[in-house]
Amino acid sequence: MSTPHSTAVTLVLVYLCWARGQVCRGEEVSRDEEVSSGDTGKRQVLEALKTGILSSLGMDQPPVVPQKASQEELWEMQALYQEKLSHFGLNSSQNNGRSTVLLPRTVLKLSPGPRTNLRRRPLHWHRAEFTKIPSIQEELSLIRAQLYMSRQVLKRAAPKVKVHIPGSKSTKRAMWTDITANGNTTQSLVLDVSAEVxxxxxxxxGPFVVDVRHKGADYSFNISLKLTHDRKISRTTRSVKEEEDCDERDLCCRQSMTVSFKDIGWTDWVVAPLEYTMFFCQGSCPHNYKPASMHTQVKSRLAQISKAGISRPCCVPAAYEPMVLMHYDSHGKLKLTPFEDLIVSKCHCA
Known part of the structure; x- marks a missing residue:
């Protein structure tokens, strides 16, 4: 019997076939037809994914979170999140495609400096402290480190913030940008802190310390640190990757697409991962190519010689990898939900 999660994943895969024009009907889809779908096809895939995830969580719409979890709750859930990834034999870099997301151990409000001009808007300082986790090693090859911040829209708050990292020689300045999704508007910004990290x-x-300064109305904000790095690929992993890479022959293979929860407007309720690599199976299945079973080989042969309209094998998932989602539920509570068969790791013809 299938679980609600696997049922939702099946829904996603069915939608993927439909959106990419890969319905198993014994017809080949040309490369020109595939490319012509372009951005429309990607939007359809993302809509299918959103529908599948919400359905698996028992939701019709993304939840509205009236109050975010405290920093202590976020830290505790982050620890549980890492434990859950370890339970599945993953780490955060595998889970979202070579990235590790850190949440701050604490976010403290600092005492403002002396106010020299009564006409000036008051200054507010907050300090976020990030702690290393075991997956961050000294030999880690860092490609990029980004500081993500988001807040609710505030009319009286200044549109700019300053970010200072103790020990660095410069102060970074950034502007909030609006993100509207499902009728709700939030603001976010991203800063590159690669050299400092x-x-x-x-x-x-000690901890990695970030000081944030803003003027005008005081407000709270969400902050996280995303580390993107190289990942050592074992010989076994490399051979599987080479087998799954697509080529110009248009045969059954695994293709990929990066899904950013920021881009689809879900950062107000999805905490981690920030993004992940979604794989799907695509391509033709000529006779005896990656057959899933003896039955597939027989079916393929029958499709060649039969005039009864027997469909040929279709390119479908052969194995999966899990993904763990840290998110708010419909009651505004922070929780972890594993999807054990969401990420396709291998394709075959069946």
Whole structure:
């Protein structure tokens, strides 16, 4: 018997076949037809994915979160999140495609400095502290480190913030940008802190400290640190990847697409991962190519010689990898939901 989660994943895969024009009907879809779908096809895939995830969580619409979890609750859930990934034999870098997301251990409000001009809007300082986790090693090859921040829209708050990292020589400035999804508007910003994080990984013994300054109305914000890095690929992993890489022959293979929860407007209720790599199976299935079973070989042969309209085998998933979602539920509570058969790891013809 299938679980609600696997049922939802099946729904996603059915939609994927429909959106990519890959319905198993014994017809080949040309490369020109596939390319012509373009952005429309990608939007259809993302809509199918959103529908499948919401359905698996028992929701019709993304939840409205009236109040975010405290920093202590976020830290505790982050620890459970890492444990859950370890339980599935994953780490956060595998789960969202070579990235590790850190949530701050604490976010403290600092005492403002002296106010020299009564006409100036008051200054507010907040300090976020990030702690290393076991998956961050000294030999980690960092490609990029980004600081993600988001807040509810505030009319009286200044549109700019300043970010200072103690020990660095410069102060970074950024503007909030609006993100509208499902009728709700939030604001977010992303800052590159690669040099500072690399120094912290190499030399730091304490937490990674980020000081945020803003003017006008005081407000709370969500903040996270995303580390993108190289991942050592074992010989076994490399051979599987080479087998799954698509080529110009248009045969059954595994294709990929990056899904960003920010781009689809879900960062107000999905905490981690920030993004992940979604795979799907696509391509033709000529006779005896990646057959799933002896039955597939017989079916393929019958499709060649029969005039009764027997359909040929279709390119479908052969194996999956799990993904763990940290999110708010319909009651505004932070929780973890594993999807054990969401990410396709291998394709075959069946």
């Amino acid at each position: 690399q120094k912290w990984i190499r030399e730091g013994v």
